[in-house]
Amino acid sequence: MQAALLGVTLGAPAALADDLKIAVAGPMTGQLANIGDQFKQGAQAAAAAINEKGGIKGRQIKLVIEDDVCDPKQAVSIANRIVAEGIKFVDGHACSGSSIPASAVYAEAGVLMMTPASSNPDLTEAATKKGWSTIMRLYTRDDGQGEFVGPWIAEKYKGKRVVILHDKGAYGKGLADAVKGKMNESGLKEVLYEGINAGDKDYSALITKLKDAKADFVYFGGYHPEAGLILRQAADQNVKFQLMMGDSIASPEFWAVAGKTGEGVMFTFPANPQARPEAKAAVEKIKASGFTPDGFTLFSYAVVEAIAQGVERAGSDDAVKVAAALKDGKPVNTVVGAVVFDEKGDIKDAKYDINVWHDGAYTAMKP
Structure with a gap:
C-alpha cells in the first residue's frame, strides 16, 4: 500500500x-x-x-x-x-x-x-x-492488566460461573491468559476456556456453549467486531451474561457494532488519559x-x-x-x-x- x-x-x-x-x-x-x-x-x-x-x-x-x-x-x-x-x-x-x-x-x-x-x-x-x-x-502490558483485573473478577464473581474466551491472536489470547492466570491464583476457576475464530460471522455454536455452561460472566480477549456480533447473537437467543474485555473496545466502533447489547459491558483501560x-x-x-x-x-x-x-x-x-x-x-x-x-x-x-x-x-x- x-x-x-x-x-x-x-x-x-x-x-x-x-x-x-x-x-x-x-x-x-x-x-x-x-x-x-x-x-x-x-x-x-x-x-x-x-x-x-x-x-x-x-x-x-x-x-x-x-x-x-x-x-x-x-x-x-x-x-x-x-x-x-x-x-x-x-x-x-x-x-x-x-x-x-x-x-x-x-x-x-x-x-x-x-x-x-x-x-x-x-x-x-x-x-x-x-x-x-x-x-x-x-x-501497558497484558500481565499488568491481568494483575489488576484478575483478582477483582475472582472477588466480584466468587461462586459465579465464569467463562474465558479469546480470539487465538497474540493480543487476545495473551490478554485472556494473563487475566485467567491471576483469576485462578486468586481462587476462581473458569467453567469454560474457549478460542474463537476472528472474522467469523456466525457464533451460534459458541452461544450454545455459553448457554450450556450457564455463564454468568464472560471475559473475552479480542476486538470489537467479534465482541459485537457475539453480544447481538446472544441477545437473539436470549442468552444473558456480563461481558468484560480489555482495552480494544475503548472506541465508538464497539457501540456501532454492538448497539444496545453493549449496555453495561466492562473493559479495562489505562487511567483516563x-x-x-x-x-x-x-x-x-x-x-x-x-x-x-x-x-x-x-x-x-x-x-x-x-x-x-x-x-x-x-x-x-x-x-x-x-x-x-x-x-x-x-x-x-x-x-x-x-x-x-x-x-x-x-x-x-x-x-x-x-x-x-x-x-x-x-x-x-x-x-
Whole structure:
C-alpha cells in the first residue's frame, strides 16, 4: 500500500533532508481502521504542536503513514519499506500480532519502534533477551492488566460461573491468559476456556456453549467486531451474561457494532488519559478538529512527544542513542503524564480503570 507523507503544518513544504521523519504504522484500513485513525490523529496533533514551537532544535517533524491492516505479513512488509526509506523512528504498530514480527526488522536495522497500543509482554521480553535495545512500548502490558483485573473478577464473581474466551491472536489470547492466570491464583476457576475464530460471522455454536455452561460472566480477549456480533447473537437467543474485555473496545466502533447489547459491558483501560491536566490543551485542539481522542489517540500523541524528547536528550537522531536516553531513568513528559521507561523499554507504574459502556459512551467505574 502506498505510504502517505504528511507535512502536518498548514502549507508545509515537502520533507527536507534535515526533517525528522516518524513513521506511523497501524491498521489504516480494514476492520480495525478506527485504531489506525486514532494513531494518525494523535501523531498529527503532536507533530503539529511540536512544529509550531520550532520543532526539535529547528528540525520539523514529518509523518509517514503506513497501513499494516493489523496483518503480520503486511506489518513486516511495511517495516522493510520504512527501513529502506531511511526512517529511524516508528510510532506503532497497533496489534501485538503485527508489532512482534515487525520488531525484528526494526531491531536489525537499528530503528526505534515505540508502540502506543501493543500489550503482549513478549514484544519487549523477547527483544530484551535478544539484546534489541530499540523496541519500546508507551503503553501497558497484558500481565499488568491481568494483575489488576484478575483478582477483582475472582472477588466480584466468587461462586459465579465464569467463562474465558479469546480470539487465538497474540493480543487476545495473551490478554485472556494473563487475566485467567491471576483469576485462578486468586481462587476462581473458569467453567469454560474457549478460542474463537476472528472474522467469523456466525457464533451460534459458541452461544450454545455459553448457554450450556450457564455463564454468568464472560471475559473475552479480542476486538470489537467479534465482541459485537457475539453480544447481538446472544441477545437473539436470549442468552444473558456480563461481558468484560480489555482495552480494544475503548472506541465508538464497539457501540456501532454492538448497539444496545453493549449496555453495561466492562473493559479495562489505562487511567483516563483525557482527564489528565497535561492533556487538556491537546484534547481541546483535537476535539476542535472534529475528532474525539478516544482509545489510543493520546498514546500515539505521547509516542511522538517521547521520540522528540529522546532526540533532544541524546543530542542525536541515532535511534540506538535515543532509546538509551529515554531509558535513563528520568521522566519523559507527555500528554498521558510523566512516564519512566525501564530497561526493557516498558513504562513503569501503569495505572488502570474499569470502564463501563452506557448509552453509547463509556465512563470509569467508581471505586
